[in-house]
Amino acid sequence: MKTDRHSQIALIVIGGIAVVLVAIAIVLAIRPPLEFDRGTPEGTAQAYFQAVLDEDEELALSYLEEYLDTACASRELRYVTPSSARVVIARTEIDGTEARVDVVITESWGDGPFGGGSNTFDETLVMTRHGDRWLISRAPWPIDGICP
Numbered sequence: 001m002k003t004d005r006h007s008q009i010a011l012i013v014i015g016g017i018a019v020v021l022v023a024i025a026i027v028l029a030i031r032p033p034l035e036f037d038r039g040t041p042e043g044t045a046q047a048y049f050q051a052v053l054d055e056d057e058e059l060a061l062s063y064l065e066e067y068l069d070t071a072c073a074s075r076e077l078r079y080v081t082p083s084s085a086r087v088v089i090a091r092t093e094i095d096g097t098e099a100r101v102d103v104v105i106t107e108s109w110g111d112g113p114f115g116g117g118s119n120t121f122d123e124t125l126v127m128t129r130h131g132d133r134w135l136i137s138r139a140p141w142p143i144d145g146i147c148p
Contacts, residue, residue, distance in 0.1 A: 041092050041099035041127050044134040048125070049087045049103075052142065065128065065135045072143050084108040090122075097129040105141060 036043035044063055051060035061072060084107070091102040103123050110116025126138040 036089075039132055039134075041094060041101045041125075041134045042089050044127060044136070045087075045089060045101045045103060045125050048136060048140065049085075053085060053087075063136055064139075065130075065137045068136065068139055072139065099127040099129070099134060101125040101127065 036046045038044065038047055048060055048063040051057075051063070061068075064072065086106045086108075088104045089101060090104050093100045093102075101124070103125065104120060105123055106118055106120040108116060108118045123141045125136055125140050127134040128137045
């Protein structure tokens with residue numbers, strides 16, 4: 001009889017832990033992403049990548065320095081943008097009017113019967129301060145392979 005009571009208590013404790021873990025997972029899943037101030041290197045990186053993923057070529061190019069914008073403007077961003085990607089800002093280093101924002105990008109594709117695939121890699125956005133804005137000064141992902 002005592003063993004049954006211990007089993008019931010153990011099941012209640014395990015069930016309670018499972019409920020708490022599910023609740024935490026739900027809260028983390030529905031929590032909106034952190035919004036960075038657009039006047040910071042992180043905010044510029046976030047806005048650029050959001051524009052890329054939204055396939056808003058004009059907006060994405062507006063975060064590039066003028067010489068890059070001109071060189072990349074004739075490119076079709078939508079042809080190099082993955083169907084799904086996740087970008088995480090890992091580190092920011094600011095030195096006066098220059099900044100480096102390290103990000104981790106995970107591209108995903110396919111969802112067929114055998115699943116899809118993904119590719120994770122690191123990218124560094126190099127930026128220069130122009131007044132109250134930060135502009136990307138080296139061709140970033142996903143246009144780094146098609147723009148000078």
